[in-house]
Amino acid sequence: MAYLELNNIYKTYGEGDNTTEVLSNINLSIEEGEFVAIVGFTGSGKTTLVNLINGLLQPTSGDVLFKGEPVIGTSHERGVIFQNYSLLPWLTVSQNIYMAVKEAFPKKSKKERNEIVADYVEMVNLTPAINKRPKELSGGMRQRVAVARALAMKPEMIIMDEPLGALDALTRGNLQDEILNIWGKDKRTALLITNDVDEGIYMADRIIPLRPGPNATLGPEFKIDIERPRDKTELNDNLNFKKTRNAIIEYLMDIGNERKTEALEPIVLPDLEPKSFVGRF
Amino acid sequence: MSQGITLNKITKLIGLGFLSDLKALFARKLVKEDFIKFLRKFVVPIASIFLFIGLWHLGAKSLYNTEANYKIEKALTERGQVAADEMKACIASGDVSCQPNTLPSPAQVWGSFQTLLEDHKVISSDKAAFIEKTAALNETRVAEGKDAIVYTGRPSFVDQIFTSLKTVFAGFLLALFIAVPIGVVIGLSKTLRSSVNWLIQIFKPVSPVVWLLLVFMIVKTLTKNSNSDSAFIISFISVGLCSMWATLVNTAMGVSSVDKDYINVAKVLKLGAFQKVFKVILPSSLPLIFTGLRITLSVAWMVLIAIELLAQSPGLGSFVWEEFQNGAIDSNSKIIVAMFVIGGIGFLLDRIMLTIQNMVSFNKNDGI
Numbered sequence: 001m002a003y004l005e006l007n008n009i010y011k012t013y014g015e016g017d018n019t020t021e022v023l024s025n026i027n028l029s030i031e032e033g034e035f036v037a038i039v040g041f042t043g044s045g046k047t048t049l050v051n052l053i054n055g056l057l058q059p060t061s062g063d064v065l066f067k068g069e070p071v072i073g074t075s076h077e078r079g080v081i082f083q084n085y086s087l088l089p090w091l092t093v094s095q096n097i098y099m100a101v102k103e104a105f106p107k108k109s110k111k112e113r114n115e116i117v118a119d120y121v122e123m124v125n126l127t128p129a130i131n132k133r134p135k136e137l138s139g140g141m142r143q144r145v146a147v148a149r150a151l152a153m154k155p156e157m158i159i160m161d162e163p164l165g166a167l168d169a170l171t172r173g174n175l176q177d178e179i180l181n182i183w184g185k186d187k188r189t190a191l192l193i194t195n196d197v198d199e200g201i202y203m204a205d206r207i208i209p210l211r212p213g214p215n216a217t218l219g220p221e222f223k224i225d226i227e228r229p230r231d232k233t234e235l236n237d238n239l240n241f242k243k244t245r246n247a248i249i250e251y252l253m254d255i256g257n258e259r260k261t262e263a264l265e266p267i268v269l270p271d272l273e274p275k276s277f278v279g280r281f
Numbered sequence: 282m283s284q285g286i287t288l289n290k291i292t293k294l295i296g297l298g299f300l301s302d303l304k305a306l307f308a309r310k311l312v313k314e315d316f317i318k319f320l321r322k323f324v325v326p327i328a329s330i331f332l333f334i335g336l337w338h339l340g341a342k343s344l345y346n347t348e349a350n351y352k353i354e355k356a357l358t359e360r361g362q363v364a365a366d367e368m369k370a371c372i373a374s375g376d377v378s379c380q381p382n383t384l385p386s387p388a389q390v391w392g393s394f395q396t397l398l399e400d401h402k403v404i405s406s407d408k409a410a411f412i413e414k415t416a417a418l419n420e421t422r423v424a425e426g427k428d429a430i431v432y433t434g435r436p437s438f439v440d441q442i443f444t445s446l447k448t449v450f451a452g453f454l455l456a457l458f459i460a461v462p463i464g465v466v467i468g469l470s471k472t473l474r475s476s477v478n479w480l481i482q483i484f485k486p487v488s489p490v491v492w493l494l495l496v497f498m499i500v501k502t503l504t505k506n507s508n509s510d511s512a513f514i515i516s517f518i519s520v521g522l523c524s525m526w527a528t529l530v531n532t533a534m535g536v537s538s539v540d541k542d543y544i545n546v547a548k549v550l551k552l553g554a555f556q557k558v559f560k561v562i563l564p565s566s567l568p569l570i571f572t573g574l575r576i577t578l579s580v581a582w583m584v585l586i587a588i589e590l591l592a593q594s595p596g597l598g599s600f601v602w603e604e605f606q607n608g609a610i611d612s613n614s615k616i617i618v619a620m621f622v623i624g625g626i627g628f629l630l631d632r633i634m635l636t637i638q639n640m641v642s643f644n645k646n647d648g649i
Contacts, residue, residue: 056545073548080549086542089643090564099560103550135643153550 002029003189004053004157009062011048022048024215026062028208030189037192037200039248040210041256046193047083049210050161053191054080076104079155083162085146087134093121094130097149104153120148124178140171151182157189165195173232176203184228197248201241202230207248211255222248334387341386348381377610385614393614401437408432436595442622445596448513449585452520456577460525461570464532465563474533485526489584493519493591512594519588524581531573535566568642575634582627597623
């Protein structure tokens with residue numbers, strides 16, 4: 001039995017005539033300790049998919065099973081790193097993380113919790129900024145806080161929704177390494193949603209493209225058989241990398257073209273004639 | 282250096298950023314942009330004040346002449362040429378008995394302001410003397426179980442200001458303690474919001490006068506058998522009820538429109554209901570709550586004058602009303618003094634609230 005399983009998931013928004021089917025027939029299974037990336041265009045329903053897995057949304061039909069149990073709400077076992085950091089601006093870095101730690105470990109003493117906070121702040125290299133508020137931090141630092149907040153709850157699975165989307169290329173590369181390092185230490189299960197194929201290949205064991213919505217569904221998976229730890233510069237010369245990358249991009253481009261031709265279907269115009277105003281004025 | 286920065290921050294915070302500009306201006310050489318800035322920020326406002334006073338002076342003078350001419354004309358038609366000449370001479374001599382009653386000039390208002398301050402000095406020394414004189418007597422009276430003798434003389438203008446401030450703060454606190462909790466509760470529950478919405482929509486536009494009458498009906502009966510100061514109670518409750526709506530609506534809106542990202546965080550962290558309200562919802566709606574409180578305080582100060590006037594509660598409102606009824610020669614200028622004082626205090630209160638509002642505000646994109 002898979003660690004996380006999605007069976008025939010459909011998700012629609014709206015009611016009656018305004019119904020839009022965002023996701024249809026999503027099937028996915030992730031094994032324990034695996035790092036899976038889902039790549040897709042913006043607006044293809046990635047965030048909806050993430051929210052179904054973390055429990056913020058419920059599927060219209062189908063089930064999300066986590067360790068065999070249906071997901072009916074959020075849980076501390078699944079840590080979430082949001083696309084837009086979502087730090088609370090009125091709390092400092094340590095307070096933001098402490099809030100999560102306090103909820104995750106209600107039985108621990110204040111001192112123990114503070115130690116956990118300090119450990120994770122250290123892990124993301126933010127100790128000098130521990131008492132700063134989010135507005136005093138750069139985008140990369142904020143995302144590190146969000147990473148620390150999600151990890152400090154010691155979740156069994158990390159769900160990342162385009163965590164590095166808003167960052168510049170250099171910061172992005174650094175944080176990718178940091179996340180991989182942390183993941184490598186205790187091999188938690190990880191799900192990464194991204195729109196960057198290279199990022200997916202660099203970080204994940206498996207890449208699954210999401211065919212763009214409405215009616216988004218998962219495409220065929222691509223296994224990444226590249227030894228860890230991976231090196232970014234070497235990766236560019238790796239044949240396997242090139243092959244996989246081209247295959248995925250080709251697949252995504254094909255979907256994109258498909259979508260374009262779909263849109264080019266002739267639109268039938270209503271048969272209207274201008275009203276005759278002769279003699280009315 | 283750090284002191285300079287903090288000074289800068291403080292002046293920015295209380296909306297007096299131009300003070301630091303002035304400082305910067307003196308600190309370095311005057312270049313052309315600085316000069317334009319200086320012109321715009323200091324010279325133009327000061328010039329406009331003088332222009333205002335000048336226009337006021339001219340307007341008052343013209344009104345004075347119109348009124349004087351009318352008086353002379355009236356004397357001429359009713360009592361003949363001799364009476365008209367007498368009236369003319371009387372007005373020219375500045376005699377109190379025949380001064381035209383119209384808009385006072387800036388100089389007269391300034392004079393009245395000084396009179397009022399003098400008056401305050403006299404009354405407060407009077408009061409101090411009275412308290413000193415009755416101190417020993419009061420001690421024995423209290424020891425005997427009787428009520429102490431209190432000063433019951435006329436309150437001075439400055440006393441009236443403080444009475445008004447006391448009333449407005451009592452009303453503001455009442456509004457705060459009613460509107461914020463109710464606003465939070467109805468902001469949290471859609472059902473409650475729709476159930477009380479009609480009540481808010483109907484009562485929000487009700488005039489202060491009607492609130493006063495309503496409060497009067499209730500408080501009159503409730504305080505029948507007590508010797509508490511019912512005029513004060515009536516006026517502060519009316520002020521509170523009139524002004525609380527802005528806070529109520531803003532709090533409810535702030536609480537009901539908390540950013541979805543924060544709610545998602547609360548859900549993912551699995552915060553309890555209490556934690557969610559106090560750690561996420563309230564802090565994120567604080568800026569809107571304070572915007573509401575700021576409106577509340579300025580509305581409270583505005584309706585206070587009308588309410589004091591009607592409720593016969595001591596304060597600036599009744600001061601204005603008494604002066605108007607009084608009809609003394611300097612009554613009109615005293616009313617204008619009160620007008621400026623009311624305006625000035627209103628401005629100060631607004632600045633205080635703005636400062637607090639700036640302190641609790643955060644940029645919505647700070648954490649995102």
